[in-house]
Amino acid sequence: MSRMAEMWTGVGPLGSSIASIMFIYTLIERYFPNRLRSYILNYVNRILAFTTNIRITVHEYTGDHLQRNVAYSAIEAYLSSKSTKDFKRLTAQLGRNSKKLVLTMDADESMIDEFRGAKLCWVATKTLRENKSSYSSSADVKRALTLVFHQRYRDMVTEVYLNHVMEKGMAILTRNRQRKLYTNCRYGYWSHVVLDHPATFDNIAMDPSKKKEIIEDLVAFGKGKQYYAKVGKAWKRGYLLYGPPGTGKSTMIAAIANFMNYDIYDLELTAVQGNSELRKLLLETSNKSVIVIEDIDCSLGLTRKRDIPKDKEEKDSKKGDKQPTTDQNVDNRVTLSGLLNFIDGLWSTCGRERLIVFTTNYKEKLDPALIRRGRMDKHIELSYCCFEGFKILAKNYLNLDSHHLFETLCPLFNETQITPADVAEMLMPKANDEDDAEICLKDLIRALEKRKADARLKAEEDAREKSLTKEGEAKQNESSSNGANEEDKSN
């Protein structure tokens, strides 16, 4: 143990006694054969039961299924945030986005953590699992982290310090973890890939004040733990994103997940076999996640009357059956009430810090029950590109802050409708030379002017058609009133 010598001399009587104990353990674990080791450790444990030190051990794996112990990961992360410069043996793991190596102390190393004036010693140990013939496989290695401290700190450690370590460690794990994009496949399981979407609020083209409002809402939500507990609400929030195709709804979801550092669960409702499978999927989602249902208006005819699939409803009414009043799960499909339960039923409160996002191109088609405030707390319209939005795209795509053609472009955005997706496509550099910006902006001006001219023509045509219809109606009214007069006269 490289730091043992230092501990013998450097941390006073407590450190020395802890160090001595750990030194004995390490010697036993390193130099005695497996069978003999367990006898000796048993014996040493009995003797140490009379000392004044307390040991708490956290194993790397728990349970029958060898699940990695979350507490172990959190403590490891906490210890990795402490200085590792004195260690000779370190382990390295890839951190978030596989870019940076995170260093932690390796087995047989130890460190003293100071907390509220107490010196607390963490020791990393590694033992080889018994009944295994091969020692080369990593699965044979049993790692653990042991906390050793004087018994006078027992209450402080168990009631305060360990919570502090877990909280800090979990925060580091969250910061460092690779975020995931999940989707549900058939048979009701989530599968995932690493979430690596570049969208951020900085590169979303939309009205700046609306953007600011969304960011503030998200920040308040992220800090809302106490608030939600106080008002007795589950810590979750629903967003409805609506607007024409290509206005940035899916991009906004990625930007939200990146901003909040959340995973995304992209729920494909048509693949869900009924309400109970929906509930199961919900229970498998993690905290700090965005659960997304895209194009909710196209999912399972949710615009229909609550609960009853239309064909079933018609059949039943023909047969004279009584209409079902409770949740129906006909044909193994998710019903609207199943979905409402998913959003705000009792089961939905099982997780924490979850955003539920629906997207639609046709908000007006949705059942009002689905999007009422409280379920979909915030309705966000993503609309056609405005001049402010265009400036963000010009900065992103062409690195332009200003240009003499902006003056021509500004009024055109007020006079016609174009989606940010179309603008973005036109701003993609074509020739990779200095004239790119000029070429792209001129293309955009031409496209906007054409749209404006087309829109004017269409408006004129519509007006002509309208007046023709009115004329036709007037003539019809006239001839029918003439007919009536003739009839009156003949009577």
Ligand SMILES: Nc1ncnc2c1ncn2[C@@H]1O[C@H](COP(=O)(O)OP(=O)(O)OP(=O)(O)O)[C@@H](O)[C@H]1O
């Ligand atoms: N507001 C925006 N800001 C920046 N880029 C945008 C915006 N809207 C669209 N884009 C660009 O257009 C592409 C398509 O946008 P996106 O898929 O987010 O649209 P959508 O609203 O989800 O469309 P749909 O209704 O068809 O699903 C994106 O990859 C992005 O590059």
Ligand SMILES: [Mg+2]
């Ligand atoms: Mg989309």
